[in-house]
Amino acid sequence: MASKWIEMVTGSLEQKKQYRQLRARLEALPEPYLSVAKAVQRYFMYNGGITDGDTLVTMMNDFVELWERAAADGTPVRDIVGEDPVEFADTFIEAYLGKRWIDKEKARLTAAVEAAEETEGKNR
Incomplete structure (x- = not known):
């Protein structure tokens, strides 16, 4: 019973657990993938504004898998983010449009x- 009350206030505990596991996988990436992935992930937190836990966990899972695969294949970082890393991040976020x-x-x-228009109309 207490866990349901806590989840009403803080959100899904399972989602928080999944997110922590994904963050640990991200932290396990080798350089230079780690530093770039963390920079993009930080951008997501400031610019993405996704508030839906399911959407956030799905996006983060796909993001971590992208970087893990790139590291395993030895794909150059620039080949992942392209010429404009901000455009890459914005496009990635847009693919997960949930409630922001x-x-x-x-x-x-x-x-x-x-409301201001209605007030103006009444005062004329």
Whole structure:
């Protein structure tokens, strides 16, 4: 019973466990894959804004598998991220569009403008 209450507050404990396991796999990558993968993953955390746990775990699993395969095959880092690492990261995130924190803020902004329009219309 307590675990269900805790999960209501903090999110799925199983997802947190899976995420920690994926982070450990990421940390096990050899250089230079480790430093670049960590940099891209950090970018995901700041720019991705994915709030859905299932989506985040799926994305992270695919991300770690990509880097593990590249390291095993000896694929050059630049061949993975291309000429523009930011574009690579943004494109990767877009493939996992789930509920993102910015979606809520976009809705709030739109609602605020619509409410202001209604107020303006009543005051005319």
